[in-house]
Amino acid sequence: MSEFEPVIGVEIHVQLSTNTKMFCGCELSFGDPPNTHTCPVCLAHPGVLPVVNEEAVRRALMIGLALGCEIAPRSIFHRKNYFYPDLPKAYQVSQFDIPICGRGEFVAIREDGSELRVGITRAHLEEDAAKLTHLGGRRAGAEESVVDFNRGGTPLVEIVTEPDLRSASDAVTFLRQLRQTLLFLGVSDCSMEEGSMRADANVSIRPVGTHEFGTKTELKNMNSFRFLERGMDAEIARQEEILRDGGRVSQETVHYEPETGHITSLRSKEESHDYRYFPEPDLVPVAPDPAWVDQLRDDLPELPLSLRRRMVDDMGLSAEDALVLTESPELVAYFMEAAALADPKACANWIRGELRAQLREAGTEPWESKVTPAHVAALVDLLAIGTVSVPAAKEVLAGMIETGDEPAAVVEAKGLAQMDESDLAGVIAAIVEANPDQAQQLRDGKDKVMGFFVGQAMKQTGGRADPQAVQKLVRELVLGS
Amino acid sequence: MIDENTVRHVARLARLRLEPEEEKVMQEELSGILEHIDAIRSMDLDGVPPTTHVLALENVLRADVPRASLPREEALREADDVVDDSFGVPRMD
Numbered sequence: 001m002s003e004f005e006p007v008i009g010v011e012i013h014v015q016l017s018t019n020t021k022m023f024c025g026c027e028l029s030f031g032d033p034p035n036t037h038t039c040p041v042c043l044a045h046p047g048v049l050p051v052v053n054e055e056a057v058r059r060a061l062m063i064g065l066a067l068g069c070e071i072a073p074r075s076i077f078h079r080k081n082y083f084y085p086d087l088p089k090a091y092q093v094s095q096f097d098i099p100i101c102g103r104g105e106f107v108a109i110r111e112d113g114s115e116l117r118v119g120i121t122r123a124h125l126e127e128d129a130a131k132l133t134h135l136g137g138r139r140a141g142a143e144e145s146v147v148d149f150n151r152g153g154t155p156l157v158e159i160v161t162e163p164d165l166r167s168a169s170d171a172v173t174f175l176r177q178l179r180q181t182l183l184f185l186g187v188s189d190c191s192m193e194e195g196s197m198r199a200d201a202n203v204s205i206r207p208v209g210t211h212e213f214g215t216k217t218e219l220k221n222m223n224s225f226r227f228l229e230r231g232m233d234a235e236i237a238r239q240e241e242i243l244r245d246g247g248r249v250s251q252e253t254v255h256y257e258p259e260t261g262h263i264t265s266l267r268s269k270e271e272s273h274d275y276r277y278f279p280e281p282d283l284v285p286v287a288p289d290p291a292w293v294d295q296l297r298d299d300l301p302e303l304p305l306s307l308r309r310r311m312v313d314d315m316g317l318s319a320e321d322a323l324v325l326t327e328s329p330e331l332v333a334y335f336m337e338a339a340a341l342a343d344p345k346a347c348a349n350w351i352r353g354e355l356r357a358q359l360r361e362a363g364t365e366p367w368e369s370k371v372t373p374a375h376v377a378a379l380v381d382l383l384a385i386g387t388v389s390v391p392a393a394k395e396v397l398a399g400m401i402e403t404g405d406e407p408a409a410v411v412e413a414k415g416l417a418q419m420d421e422s423d424l425a426g427v428i429a430a431i432v433e434a435n436p437d438q439a440q441q442l443r444d445g446k447d448k449v450m451g452f453f454v455g456q457a458m459k460q461t462g463g464r465a466d467p468q469a470v471q472k473l474v475r476e477l478v479l480g481s
Numbered sequence: 482m483i484d485e486n487t488v489r490h491v492a493r494l495a496r497l498r499l500e501p502e503e504e505k506v507m508q509e510e511l512s513g514i515l516e517h518i519d520a521i522r523s524m525d526l527d528g529v530p531p532t533t534h535v536l537a538l539e540n541v542l543r544a545d546v547p548r549a550s551l552p553r554e555e556a557l558r559e560a561d562d563v564v565d566d567s568f569g570v571p572r573m574d
């Protein structure tokens with residue numbers, strides 16, 4: 001146990017998947033040829049005026065409502081001033097002291113089922129910068145960078161948390177579930193890889209039992225949760241080493257290199273934090289009509305936290321089942337449809353287990369497959385009434401994936417209906433007789449050998465035997481009980 | 482009166498290179514502007530909300546409907562340097 005405790009807060013930038021940019025009618029794009037989605041507004045030509053995209057405001061409000069934030073009755077935009085080639089106006093339009101969404105709280109659930117409460121400081125609207133690429137020596141001798149303004153002006157919501165997180169693993173749990181929630185809201189693609197969701201972490205440590213914050217560093221822009229977690233752990237370890245050696249952590253921006261596991265400092269722009277924010281005179285305040293906000297609140301979809309609680313409390317699922325099944329809105333819809341028709345726990349097991357495992361080979365998801373939720377429910381029912389054994393049901397499922405037929409038809413076509421006990425008794429008797437050594441082992445108390453009998457029975461019946469019934473019959477025959 | 486260091490700091494943030502005599506002029510001009518602020522400060526402003534906008538307008542919003550962007554040649558026309566259909570800029574990394 002370390003004598004230090006990490007204190008972590010995160011800042012998340014989410015690109016909204018609107019049709020157009022934040023302040024102009026240029027279409028959003030990803031992967032289009034460079035500089036094909038620009039106009040005088042997003043190129044910052046003189047004399048142009050920005051106009052706020054209503055859909056971006058709507059989505060920012062949805063995010064705020066989902067995070068339980070106070071919605072500002074009237075919020076304004078500010079200019080954040082700094083020079084960089086990806087920022088043609090030399091300022092980013094952002095929000096400062098009156099963000100559209102104020103304080104809120106997000107509840108995540110850890111894998112062990114415990115609650116992780118994270119205070120939300122704010123969520124505000126701003127615009128993304130353009131894409132800057134360093135060319136290196138690609139052009140003979142040239143050391144230059146190039147700017148593609150397609151991304152410039154994309155609507156962003158920046159979500160800032162309180163320093164409530166106490167480990168890298170908690171931070172990633174929070175981020176994953178926040179991402180899920182945003183996906184359920186349908187406001188963003190939230191792709192870490194493509195940069196439509198980006199997370200920075202503010203990391204400091206302090207002696208366990210103390211309350212004052214240590215000096216924090218900012219870990220920038222990791223493009224996967226895995227690297228972010230490793231990066232935070234590496235940074236925590238680096239700070240512990242500094243403090244143990246009697247040194248002091250300096251406030252700086254750091255970068256984690258996944259290849260080497262090293263933390264490097266990006267302390268280059270020493271004066272860059274003097275952003276000289278001032279109110280953006282070109283944009284008038286946004287004062288969302290309370291009736292609109294109420295309407296948006298009423299229209300929010302059921303979010304993962306509530307779904308997970310309902311799955312565990314009302315449907316008998318484990319916390320882990322619920323976590324897996326709320327991975328995406330599509331998976332939730334698929335599960336819910338099946339669970340309305342058959343035992344929810346059994347549906348959960350089959351969907352998250354065998355169905356996904358078998359589909360993974362083909363690289364498809366349940367809702368994209370030929371297997372309908374109703375067919376999953378029907379299969380669960382066939383198992384429950386004993387028409388098929390578990391191994392046979394797996395084979396039935398394979399048939400369903402292939403043909404899209406309902407399970408009863410696959411059972412019929414493949415002859416997978418479970419043998420009744422009298423037919424099975426004959427098969428078992430023959431197996432026991434043919435394997436006296438194994439029978440003796442069972443009598444000697446070596447219960448493991450039961451697996452052998454079950455395997456034999458499955459082989460000889462083509463999977464049509466119920467393993468429970470096999471065990472019962474073997475026991476009766478060999479042990480007389 | 483603001484001091485010379487503040488002038489230099491602001492100039493650096495604005496990427497301006499000022500000659501010493503220009504610094505002096507700026508120091509006076511900026512101080513003059515700030516005196517107006519001091520004049521406002523000297524008044525009793527309790528209960529007066531900060532004025533960020535002089536227009537009595539709110540919620541000027543635009544429907545999320547795409548409009549034609551510029552042809553790329555047009556967008557790049559004023560660029561100092563065009564590389565790979567992009568704006569070439571000094572090395573940044």
